[in-house]
Amino acid sequence: MTVTEPASVPAASPAPPPPLAARTRSAGGSPVRDILAVTARPEVVNFAGGLPDPELFDAEGIAAAYRAVLAELPGRALQYATTEGEPELRAALAERTSARGVATEADDLLVTTGSQQALSLLATALLEPGDTVLVEDPCYLAALQSFRFAGARVVAVPGDERGPDPQALADLVVRERPKLFYTVPTFQNPTGRTMSAGRRAAVAEAAARHGLWIVEDDPYGELRFEGERVPWIASYEAARDRTVLLGSFSKVMAPGLRLGWLRAPAPLRRACAVAKQAADLHTPTVNQLAAARYLADRDLDAHVRRVARAYGERRDAMLAGLAEALPAGSRWTRPEGGMFLWVRLPASYDTSALLPEVVRHDVAYVPGAPFHAGEPDRSTMRLCFVTQRPDAIAEGLRRLGEGLRAAGGQAPRPRPVRATGPYSHQKCHDVRSRTCCSA
Incomplete structure (x- = not known):
């Protein structure tokens, strides 16, 4: 049987491959991963990632x-x-x-x-x-x-x-x-x-x-x-x-x-x-x-208690420095454990827009908007307090304050305000208080 070769035809542009599934286009990536990629430089004090401190691994x-x-x-x-x-x-x-x-x-x-x-x-x-x-x-x-x-x-x-x-x-x-x-x-x-x-x-x-x-x-x-x-x-x-x-x-x-x-x-x-x-x-x-x-x-419970003690000290270090770093009218949570606290700046601030300027001061956070399934609160941010030691946290908060002032034109806070209760306000004073004013 003789096979006839097809007649030569002009070369055509190749057809594109089939598209990706719709769910890959709508789900989006992780803003936290994107921020970590940008802030991987060792000089950056990174409050963005939810990363346990490797020095505390057993x-x-x-x-x-x-x-x-x-x-x-x-x-x-x-x-x-x-x-x-x-x-x-x-x-x-x-x-x-x-x-x-x-x-x-x-x-x-x-x-x-x-x-x-x-x-x-x-x-x-x-x-x-x-x-x-x-x-x-x-x-x-x-x-x-x-x-x-x-x-x-x-x-x-x-x-x-x-x-x-x-x-x-x-x-x-x-x-x-x-x-x-x-x-x-x-x-x-x-x-x-x-x-x-x-x-x-x-x-x-x-x-x-x-x-x-x-x-x-x-x-x-x-x-x-x-x-x-x-x-x-x-x-x-x-x-x-x-x-x-x-x-x-x-x-x-x-x-x-x-x-x-x-x-x-x-x-x-x-x-x-x-x-x-x-x-x-x-x-x-x-x-x-x-x-x-x-x-x-091993005794995992004993290890966890050691880690929790260290993280508690770091939470306290962050709470002690937030008032000086943040603009007047800011509020923040006071967690009893875990790795994160949540900050709400005055409504005029957009933490996503401010982030590039803050990163130029070698410090990073995660803007709060992506955490919302509905209407985002653009004045919020998440801070992770467990990855750095207290001295690095203090330095990071100093840089955060500088970055926010440079980006938002805010004057330094006139006096320190310490964190209390579920949310903190300017009128609250005792970092270890379990109550909070209702301002």
Whole structure:
């Protein structure tokens, strides 16, 4: 059989490849990651990233755990594993969760590659394009990314320093018929606030009454400097069958381990496991076994207490210097733990527009606007106080004040004002006071 060659035709311009999925165009990137790329210079005092201080990592203990696992279980540590997670780690996590007030078995848990993956798995398992998700206002940025990437419609629940407003939440649940409500109730990112016990009970009741999943993210809860622990929403009877509790080693051990977990009712947990099989098969075996070995050989709670003490000192250093650095009329939160505090400048300030000038003074923050699912408050910013030591924090705040004055033409503050209460005002004086004026 003779094959006839096609006649030669003039060369045509190649057709473009098919477009990217619509969700990649609408979700956007992380403003925090973008800022970190710009401010990576070592001379910059960076209050932007949510980065634990590497000097406080128990590097020796973690290295010993890896050495032991690789010496004793090399074949297993370097092999594929089950999607749900290594039994030793899940058992240890179940014990820690039970000790903190929510009875948990190993089979109640799914180990994830950081708690960020848990959010992605939940979005895959729960959300259809067009579904509604309720979030706090403001809200953790990467959660907004995950939900938007899944095609969800994200609606903010207004609140105050005690957390989301219960009546506003109830009204939105009835009006919007959301699939889930996402919250970081303890030492929230970005505000540092802690949801009160009464608000937690109201969230649980609203979810039970109207049929709603609660995603309770708790990466910071163990980093408490003062005050009494508030029980998880997952511990409330009304919410037991509809709350997904997320945890992570990133803030208490080391983020490079990429180890998180979710505790969820069985049908949802199984759906997340199927989604995880499609995403990465399983979280790295060696990391899981090393973490389990660390928990068996070391006292993680004692390590966390040391870290929390150091972070508490750094929070105090930031609170002590804010009044001198910020323009008159500024307000800020006073967190009892965690990594962040939230600043609101006078309404005439736009922290996104001011950032380039401030960065020229070798200091950085995260503008508050991207943390809002709805109308942004452009006068806000998030400051992370844990990455630098107190002397670096003081220097960073001095530079921040210079940068704000240069960008906004503000005169220096006439006298220092110290932080108190959930929000701070010019009339407040005692940095350790638990009350705040109502100015």
